Amino acid sequence: MTPLRQIIKACLLVAAPVLLCLSATTGRAGDFAEFRPLGFSADGTVFGFEEFGVQDGSGFPYANRYFINTSTDSYAAPPVRVRIDDDTATLADARATAAATSPALAAGLSDNPGIFAAYQPATELRSNGLELSYTSFAMEPFPGGPYKVQLSEKPLPASAGCAAFGEESVGFKLRMTETDGELASITLQDDASVPASRNCPTSYRLGGALTHANPDGSTTHVILILVRSHGFEGADGRWIAVTRRLN
Structure with missing residues (x-):
């Protein structure tokens, strides 16, 4: 869970003043x-x-794979984009899923x-x-x-x-x-x-x-x-x- 989501959850749980919550979320990460x-x-x-990486806002891990035809500078195959919408998922999980989705493309x-x-x-x-x-x-x-x-x-x-x-x-x-x-x-x-x-x-x-x-x-x-x-x-x-x- 990202810091922003943790702050928002804490604000809702303790009914903290809105201005206090907003001031706590002014730090920007991306x-x-x-x-x-x-x-x-x-x-x-x-x-x-x-x-x-870990997506800002959601805190979910993602992994993308791209395969480029270097003769035409265009995609050799559609991009593989994986995001696991689960707070318990890890970067390793996302990367492994992306790799498993594209074994033939990455072969060799x-x-x-x-x-x-x-x-x-x-x-x-x-x-x-x-x-x-x-x-x-x-x-x-x-x-x-x-x-x-x-x-x-x-x-x-x-x-x-x-x-x-x-x-x-x-x-x-x-x-x-x-x-x-x-x-x-x-x-x-x-x-x-x-x-x-x-x-x-x-x-x-x-x-x-x-x-x-x-x-x-x-x-x-x-x-x-x-x-x-x-x-x-x-x-x-x-x-x-x-x-x-x-x-």
Whole structure:
């Protein structure tokens, strides 16, 4: 049970003054999902990842799994979303249920973990979250050059998720500006609208990058983006992945 639910329950039990109860609930928490990569298919055409946490407001554990077709940057299969509406359920329960729901989708991915080339979650304070520079694998001295991506936010018409807040939606544009040490201008994503799965986003942050060396000589790049959105008790954070195969 979340602190907010505990406070509300206590207020109802002792008939505490309303103002006292309201003042006790002014602290805002929200929840930011943890991220874990599941891996790649052997040919690099599928990337899977998991996010999980405890939902703000309800206190119920959740676990989501996503499988991305890296050639088209679209879902290879419908997302697996699990929330267990039980106060006694644990994160382990939710993660196990999500895993049991998608064994065929995840089969073999752990055999190809790829390279976790960069990671800067919301707890990383030295980055503004708008730029990310990395090499595609680790070697000293490195035989190639770095890759760089830049993120910019853009206002968009209000989505259904933002209607309750009376706000416009926030989308993003993601560009790769350097490939293997050479200047580049590759648009990886440029939102024209905000999908309902992002709820009502308020900001975005570059969260990391993964790479996979493919048998055909190409490299799959996965750019992680943390989506901040309005939650019940404060800002929520969820993960999305933008993919591109480069020769």
